[in-house]
Amino acid sequence: MGKSKNHSSPNGPATPPAPVVVDASLFINRELSWLEFNERVLEEARDPSNPLLDRLKFLAICSSNLDEFFEVRVAGLQAQLYESLEPQDPPPDGMGPLAQLLEISRRAHDFVARLYDIWLNEVRPDLEGHGIRICKPEELTEAQNAFLDAYFRDQVYPVLTPLAIDPAHPFPHVHNKSLNLLLRIESINQNGRLLYAVLQVPSVIPRLVPLPDEPEGGKRFVLLEDVIGPRLDALFGGYRTVERVAFRATRNSDLSIQENEVKSSLLSTIEENLRQRKWGAPVRLEISEKADEEFLAQLLAASALELEERDVYKVPGPVDLTVLGGLYKLEGFRDLREPAWEPKMPPAFTGRKSVFRAIREQDFLVHHPYESFGTVVQLIEQASEDPSVLAIKMTLYRTADSNPIITALARAAENGKQVTALVELQARLDEENNIDKARMLQKAGVHVVYGIVGLKTHCKAALVVRREHDGIRRYVHLGTGNYNHTTARLYTDLSYFTCRPEIGEDASALFNLLTGYSQGHAWKRLVVAPMDLADRLAALIRREAEHAREGKPARIVAKMNSLVDPRIIASLYEASQAGVKIDLIVRGICCLRPDVPGFSENIRVRSIVDKFLEHSRVAYFANGDQPEVFLSSADWMPRNFRRRVELMFPIESPALRSRVIDEILALQLADNSKARELQPDGSYKRVEPRKGEPIVRCQLEFQRLAVEHASSIPMTPVVAPEIEMSERRVRD
Numbered sequence: 001m002g003k004s005k006n007h008s009s010p011n012g013p014a015t016p017p018a019p020v021v022v023d024a025s026l027f028i029n030r031e032l033s034w035l036e037f038n039e040r041v042l043e044e045a046r047d048p049s050n051p052l053l054d055r056l057k058f059l060a061i062c063s064s065n066l067d068e069f070f071e072v073r074v075a076g077l078q079a080q081l082y083e084s085l086e087p088q089d090p091p092p093d094g095m096g097p098l099a100q101l102l103e104i105s106r107r108a109h110d111f112v113a114r115l116y117d118i119w120l121n122e123v124r125p126d127l128e129g130h131g132i133r134i135c136k137p138e139e140l141t142e143a144q145n146a147f148l149d150a151y152f153r154d155q156v157y158p159v160l161t162p163l164a165i166d167p168a169h170p171f172p173h174v175h176n177k178s179l180n181l182l183l184r185i186e187s188i189n190q191n192g193r194l195l196y197a198v199l200q201v202p203s204v205i206p207r208l209v210p211l212p213d214e215p216e217g218g219k220r221f222v223l224l225e226d227v228i229g230p231r232l233d234a235l236f237g238g239y240r241t242v243e244r245v246a247f248r249a250t251r252n253s254d255l256s257i258q259e260n261e262v263k264s265s266l267l268s269t270i271e272e273n274l275r276q277r278k279w280g281a282p283v284r285l286e287i288s289e290k291a292d293e294e295f296l297a298q299l300l301a302a303s304a305l306e307l308e309e310r311d312v313y314k315v316p317g318p319v320d321l322t323v324l325g326g327l328y329k330l331e332g333f334r335d336l337r338e339p340a341w342e343p344k345m346p347p348a349f350t351g352r353k354s355v356f357r358a359i360r361e362q363d364f365l366v367h368h369p370y371e372s373f374g375t376v377v378q379l380i381e382q383a384s385e386d387p388s389v390l391a392i393k394m395t396l397y398r399t400a401d402s403n404p405i406i407t408a409l410a411r412a413a414e415n416g417k418q419v420t421a422l423v424e425l426q427a428r429l430d431e432e433n434n435i436d437k438a439r440m441l442q443k444a445g446v447h448v449v450y451g452i453v454g455l456k457t458h459c460k461a462a463l464v465v466r467r468e469h470d471g472i473r474r475y476v477h478l479g480t481g482n483y484n485h486t487t488a489r490l491y492t493d494l495s496y497f498t499c500r501p502e503i504g505e506d507a508s509a510l511f512n513l514l515t516g517y518s519q520g521h522a523w524k525r526l527v528v529a530p531m532d533l534a535d536r537l538a539a540l541i542r543r544e545a546e547h548a549r550e551g552k553p554a555r556i557v558a559k560m561n562s563l564v565d566p567r568i569i570a571s572l573y574e575a576s577q578a579g580v581k582i583d584l585i586v587r588g589i590c591c592l593r594p595d596v597p598g599f600s601e602n603i604r605v606r607s608i609v610d611k612f613l614e615h616s617r618v619a620y621f622a623n624g625d626q627p628e629v630f631l632s633s634a635d636w637m638p639r640n641f642r643r644r645v646e647l648m649f650p651i652e653s654p655a656l657r658s659r660v661i662d663e664i665l666a667l668q669l670a671d672n673s674k675a676r677e678l679q680p681d682g683s684y685k686r687v688e689p690r691k692g693e694p695i696v697r698c699q700l701e702f703q704r705l706a707v708e709h710a711s712s713i714p715m716t717p718v719v720a721p722e723i724e725m726s727e728r729r730v731r732d
Helices: 030-046 052-081 098-128 142-159 224-235 266-277 293-301 320-326 355-361 372-385 404-414 431-443 499-517 534-550 567-577 638-642 654-670 697-709 722-730
Strands: 132-135 162-165 179-187 194-200 208-210 219-223 240-252 284-286 311-314 364-368 389-396 418-423 447-449 460-469 469-478 491-499 525-528 553-560 581-586 602-606 618-621 626-631 644-650 675-677 684-686
Touching: 030 052, 030 098, 030 684, 052 098, 052 240, 052 284, 052 320, 052 469, 052 654, 098 132, 098 208, 098 320, 098 722, 132 418, 142 224, 142 293, 179 224, 179 293, 179 697, 194 224, 208 320, 219 224, 224 240, 240 293, 240 372, 240 534, 355 469, 364 372, 364 654, 372 389, 372 460, 389 404, 389 499, 389 581, 404 418, 404 431, 418 499, 431 447, 469 499, 469 602, 491 654, 499 644, 525 534, 525 638, 534 553, 534 567, 534 618, 534 638, 534 644, 553 654, 567 581, 567 602, 581 654, 602 654, 626 654, 638 644, 654 697
Parallel strands: 132 219, 284 311, 389 418, 418 447, 553 581, 581 602
Antiparallel strands: 162 194, 179 194, 179 240, 208 219, 240 284, 364 491, 389 460, 460 469, 469 491, 525 644, 553 618, 602 675, 618 626, 626 644, 675 684
8 A cells, every 4th residue: 555755744734645545445335334334223223131112212213314324325326327427425445326226225125124023023012011002903992993083083184185196197296205105996886996096194293193091001002094094985985995005205305505506595595405305306115015016016107206126115014113203202111211311510510600710710521411511502691691792603503493502692692792603504404494593593683694605514613702801802612513402412422612712713713714705814723624624634644653653652543423535544544554553433434444454453443322322523643642632523524524614623631631532532442332343344243341341331431420520529430440441442
């Protein structure tokens, strides 16, 4: 493998390195790696040691994950194959679109079969044993049917719209991911003439219809399609329904706006694209396995659903298992789910009249969801009311309903402060919600901007400008996750609070870049994509390789969601060859092959899938005897390096840097409960505790540490020996 000749310092401008050539066989295909990730989620659904409702939740997550995979990734491959579109990032493994589609189809069909097997033969029977049951129409009592008759008449019937299929009525357009019934109906008065019709199951009515409470305290439900099905004759006077099958089409939902496509404004262009999304090309058809060949022919012959046989998924249970998520939210049944976790407030933020005073005293690092996202809300809420605050600037990528940060920004504007919000309109599948929030902020007087055409603004940054007795001071929050109080309880992320002047100056320059035409800033601490993040990372990796060759301490530990970028992977291979010990904690896609002789013997890759979604991005470089730690909004992917505005920022406080190395990364590397290690062939193997080794589940350890930090009372770590072992893993 060729070696880069660029040895420039990562502290200065990095010159482009010489290209590193790596054989295609050393890369794992991105799409197949994603399927392996969903396999790990399915393992959690299968694992009997998990509480029953949590297993159910993982089944729903698997189904939801697969939806988005088809809407975006499979849709992109089909566009390459059928429309001769060039991929944005050609796969370095060399697989063409057809080869990928065929292998995805093979694996996805097998995956769906196992998904339903776990639901039908493991989770569902156990739920029924605890009194939670989804009833079939033939299982209902006379009293239950009478209840559903009234429910159908009063709540459902007025919403239904049957659509005939005949020469005067072509096959109707089927909306993306809508649940539908394909009906075969028979004329009562015309010698049994058979006709077809389509009926959309209304999404405005809950799909899980609860039956009256059972005396034994159980919970019983009927699926909405099973409420409608037996009562269809009310819709077709003079006809009776002979057969019905449920089906669902998935369509291309990717939204990518190029600069030359923007006409009057980015907002209006995206709104138009959103209206067109429901007309996207079909990519998958899910249908009940009860459908006979005539039913299937009706669907595949429809001009709006031209699909190959490999795109058809016949299922033995309810079409669309995301419906199971509704059962997870049932009240009660505490013994069937993981104990609820209430994030802890760090002492520095508890009872503080002024969060600004706390940040002036020292930098802070907050670990979500173990520690409260209320720390971030507190900063923005206090800033909105503080008369000394002059301006607030924030990036917003994924928001949430009833978001207290949105409310605080609006209040700040109403209080006369200069408030700027950069709202990313192209946050995939959150576009409509973000447009609504942008309009609400504008009405309150907030300056709303939409970033740079052709780039998604994915960085997470907030800047508060405050007049104080000694002059203007900038307070900065930088994070690895979104300003979304809902997902902050479900995703693991890190928040960094500081008023260091160099970071404040860089933050001001960042917002000037995003809102205006400012360029040429000499960045002091922040590393920004698409300008130089990829070059800086490559330089940091090369530096470790040089240190290893010189016999100095050389070590890399990096945590991220996805590792795809070929150049960075090649740099990691080169560092491994130089003797650098590398541990990668990659939740999802990983295109690097570890433990390949001659290339990656020194690289280990692990993935942790647990009750919280691992989302933080961290990088540690030993740098001889001067360790450096960076947090980032970016995964190591071409899109993050080239098509997004991202940030990587250093943790310079020795205490916080030590916390990241010796607590957060150490425990992740010590996990032998929910971790899997990537094998050279692309499969994953669960990490098992060695003989005599205590079981370490890092997410539970982080909960215990959050309690310790919140109480400020020293507690004996449950896994003290393992933490020490992990420290050696990180630092050695």
